[in-house]
Amino acid sequence: MSTTEKTTKLKNIFIDGAITPERIATSIANHQTKTGIGAHDIFLGQVRADTIGTSTVSAIDYTAHTEMANTEMQKIREEAFSRFDLTCMHVYHSLGAVSAGGICLFVFVSSPHRQAAFDACRYVVENIKERLPVFGKELFAGGGHQWKENR
Amino acid sequence: MSTTEKTTKLKNIFIDGAITPERIATSIANHQTKTGIGAHDIFLGQVRADTIGTSTVSAIDYTAHTEMANTEMQKIREEAFSRFDLTCMHVYHSLGAVSAGGICLFVFVSSPHRQAAFDACRYVVENIKERLPVFGKELFAGGGHQWKENR
Amino acid sequence: MHTTDTTITVRYFGLLAEHIGIGEERLQFPTGTTVQQVRGSLCERHPALRNLKYRIAVDTSLPADGAIIDGCAELALLPPFAGG
Amino acid sequence: MHTTDTTITVRYFGLLAEHIGIGEERLQFPTGTTVQQVRGSLCERHPALRNLKYRIAVDTSLPADGAIIDGCAELALLPPFAGG
Numbered sequence: 001m002s003t004t005e006k007t008t009k010l011k012n013i014f015i016d017g018a019i020t021p022e023r024i025a026t027s028i029a030n031h032q033t034k035t036g037i038g039a040h041d042i043f044l045g046q047v048r049a050d051t052i053g054t055s056t057v058s059a060i061d062y063t064a065h066t067e068m069a070n071t072e073m074q075k076i077r078e079e080a081f082s083r084f085d086l087t088c089m090h091v092y093h094s095l096g097a098v099s100a101g102g103i104c105l106f107v108f109v110s111s112p113h114r115q116a117a118f119d120a121c122r123y124v125v126e127n128i129k130e131r132l133p134v135f136g137k138e139l140f141a142g143g144g145h146q147w148k149e150n151r
Numbered sequence: 152m153s154t155t156e157k158t159t160k161l162k163n164i165f166i167d168g169a170i171t172p173e174r175i176a177t178s179i180a181n182h183q184t185k186t187g188i189g190a191h192d193i194f195l196g197q198v199r200a201d202t203i204g205t206s207t208v209s210a211i212d213y214t215a216h217t218e219m220a221n222t223e224m225q226k227i228r229e230e231a232f233s234r235f236d237l238t239c240m241h242v243y244h245s246l247g248a249v250s251a252g253g254i255c256l257f258v259f260v261s262s263p264h265r266q267a268a269f270d271a272c273r274y275v276v277e278n279i280k281e282r283l284p285v286f287g288k289e290l291f292a293g294g295g296h297q298w299k300e301n302r
Numbered sequence: 303m304h305t306t307d308t309t310i311t312v313r314y315f316g317l318l319a320e321h322i323g324i325g326e327e328r329l330q331f332p333t334g335t336t337v338q339q340v341r342g343s344l345c346e347r348h349p350a351l352r353n354l355k356y357r358i359a360v361d362t363s364l365p366a367d368g369a370i371i372d373g374c375a376e377l378a379l380l381p382p383f384a385g386g
Numbered sequence: 387m388h389t390t391d392t393t394i395t396v397r398y399f400g401l402l403a404e405h406i407g408i409g410e411e412r413l414q415f416p417t418g419t420t421v422q423q424v425r426g427s428l429c430e431r432h433p434a435l436r437n438l439k440y441r442i443a444v445d446t447s448l449p450a451d452g453a454i455i456d457g458c459a460e461l462a463l464l465p466p467f468a469g470g
Contacts, residue, residue, distance in 0.1 A: 196386040211384075214315065214316060216378050216380060244386070255386065256386040279386055280383070280386045281383070283383060283385040284359065284380045285383060285385030285386075286316030286380075286383070286384055287385075288316070298316060298384070301384050301386065
């Protein structure tokens with residue numbers, strides 16, 4: 001398989017701006033015809049208005065090495081499907097500015113049974129945080145910024 | 152505190168029929184003003200079209216000892232808040248018929264950080280399955296039924 | 303020895319209601335009756351219960367078999383749970 | 387000894403792009419250059435990098451420091467990740 005063929009198959013997890021509740025609802029509704037599913041686990045990352053010294057985060061501006069992130073996400077996806085009994089998995093991450101209170105990460109895993117859904121969701125979220133080359137500039141209300149770093 | 156006073160404070164987790172994606176979206180949207188939240192974990196139970204012998208489940212008809220279930224849910228809620236660093240928790244369970252593919256359980260926990268959200272969601276779901284007096288009659292396509300039993 | 307009887311609502315849920323054919327009834331129990339004794343007298347009244355798995359709730363909790371039911375508003379017979 | 391140079395795109399992300407002032411540039415590297423050597427030559431070119439924490443991606447993977455970059459399409463300097 002050539003690199004080009006492989007690249008065209010990659011899913012793009014990135015969307016511009018915050019992830020809306022409507023998108024999440026649509027995604028859930030799309031699974032109601034899959035009657036082998038018994039359990040969904042959904043993780044949502046939301047931008048916190050953290051206070052650092054006297055400054056408060058008003059938004060995070062996300063950038064990413066998107067080709068690498070999508071490639072790495074594909075590996076995480078394959079790992080999750082091989083480790084857990086999953087029916088589906090969907091992942092979306094924001095690019096650009098997401099205001100405090102906005103949703104920047106949406107991980108949605110579905111399985112016949114709840115243990116696999118719980119285990120897989122956690123596995124995927126931890127690996128996204130650790131392995132995806134995504135960068136976050138925390139913008140302060142009133143100006144200034146700092147770069148976020150995952151723990 | 153009298154029993155009556157205590158009872159009137161109880162949240163009712165039960166709703167008629169399936170839980171809609173729109174209800175879930177509204178619930179998510181209601182949390183976007185809570186800017187101390189960094190992580191949501193949502194568990195959804197979906198009715199599976201299981202095949203038992205030659206019969207296939209077309210719906211589950213739920214009944215419950217609602218007063219006891221709401222009382223027990225209040226205890227689970229208090230346990231979760233005392234064990235985990237939570238900002239919010241919301242739980243809904245269906246009563247009546249939910250067709251295969253429909254959502255019958257919606258557990259939504261929110262926290263500043265993801266580990267507490269993951270741990271709490273799992274804790275709450277396991278305890279709901281084990282402790283709430285909810286009964287499920289699995290209706291077969293073409294007639295007949297069997298009573299569901301949680302493992 | 304003389305004991306006073308109390309009338310208590312007994313509710314049957316799920317599979318049990320189906321087998322017994324009613325959802326609830328009002329029954330008299332002597333003062334000092336334990337959960338264990340309720341189990342015995344209901345099994346006599348409804349032989350179908352002998353082969354069924356259930357727990358007895360006293361109001362909204364599940365007391366030990368030795369607990370005395372005096373003062374409760376209702377009893378509930380609960381088959382295996384199936385929430386979620 | 388004579389070596390052939392290859393021209394490779396070097397991309398800077400997040401905090402690094404901010405400190406260096408550019409998002410990418412085209413640079414020449416001799417055949418057989420390792421990731422470790424790239425690190426050294428970029429630190430000379432952009433002294434700001436000396437005090438910054440980053441990893442070097444070769445195309446879409448993170449090879450060991452001893453890996454040779456020949457044949458890659460691009461290099462990317464990645465500051466700490468902050469996804470989610």
